[in-house]
Amino acid sequence: MLNIRVEKTQNPKKKPAKGDKLGFGHIFTDHMFMMNYDEGQGWHDARIVPFQNITLSPAAMVFHYGQTMFEGLKAYKGDNGEVYLFRPDMNAKRANNSNKRLCIPSIPEEDFVQAVKAVVDIDRDWIPDEPGTSLYIRPFVISTDDHLGVAPSKSYLFMVILSPSGAYYESGLAPVGIWIEDDYVRAVRGGIGFAKTGGNYAASLAAQVKAHDDGYSQVLWLDGVERKYIEEVGAMNIVFKISGKIVTPMLNGSILPGITRDSVLTLCRDWGYEVEERKISVDELIEAAHNGTLEEVFGTGTAAVVSPVGKLRYKNEVFEIGGGKIGELTQKLYDELTGIQWGKRPDTRGWRQTV
Secondary structure, eight states: OOOOEEOOOSSOOOOOOTTOOOOSSOOOOSEEEEEEEETTTEEEEEEEEEOOOOOOOTTBHHHHHOOEEEOOEEEEEOTTSOEEEESHHHHHHHHHHHHHHTTOOOOOHHHHHHHHHHHHHHTGGGOOOSTTOEEEEEEEEEEOOBOOSSSOOSEEEEEEEEEEEOOSSTTTTSOEEEEEOSSOOOOOTTTTTTSOOHHHHHTTHHHHHHHHHTTOSEEEEEOTTTSOBEEEETTBEEEEEETTEEEEEOOOSSSOOOHHHHHHHHHHHHTTOOEEEEOOBHHHHHHHHHHTOEEEEEEEETTTEEEEEEEEEETTEEEEOGGGSOOHHHHHHHHHHHHHHTTSSOOSSSOEEEO
């Protein structure tokens, strides 16, 4: 168990008022968690301090070689005032999967969860309680050695910052448009596609800008070798309902093993749906759109939870999904997941943890 030193702010910031537009990731709370790693000493000096800028050498390796990991989860305020986290142990496991690939020292899972709970508890008054709002939690690690040379760093900084947030998409649960990218690629098997690291997102920006300029919310990536098989959306995993079956790309090392993805597939199986985790080609998807068997499309992720897709674009064709409206299953999944997260529905699987 971590011995966390706490230094509370002497200059608390003004909290957002009820009805304020929170957006996503723009506002930050009063405190943050920090912990250092040094070779030979391990992780040490766990502390919660006032939210502030940090100082690094211009030669810090994170700036030059991109050795960094991040995670994302949320805290929710229930009607009874309780504060909940959703499957934080899964975030801890995934963080270490990313760390291993990036040669970052692992963080004991219980320490990761303790750090998150501790800083959320300090700033629990920042958690909004209006419908659709939450406290977004961003744990991350950066390499801090002041040395130019391609090798793993010998020192790191683990931090957790918090941001009261509204809906990820301004449109809320209104179906979004997705651009199937047929030029750029993001990741390949054997690479770092499954890790949550900055380089994956930097690689997505050019296509994202192109899609936004044409009125689409997100990019849907194809595999980086054959440019044939569906992978994931820039900020979400993707799920299709085709002829009554739930179909989603299998985890093959080039897409993120999403925690919301896992939760959605678990719910679908529990509800009696046939779930297929497999390769799905863009040609199969387009054929299903043409013949009417593509019934629903939705993304899954921490930020958006479940996001309905109402329009797909591929090359010069645009397909409307489900009349451009949210599908019945998509709505059911959103209601069940958010109900568990906010403490409004029974949690029979042990997914909800109280802070």
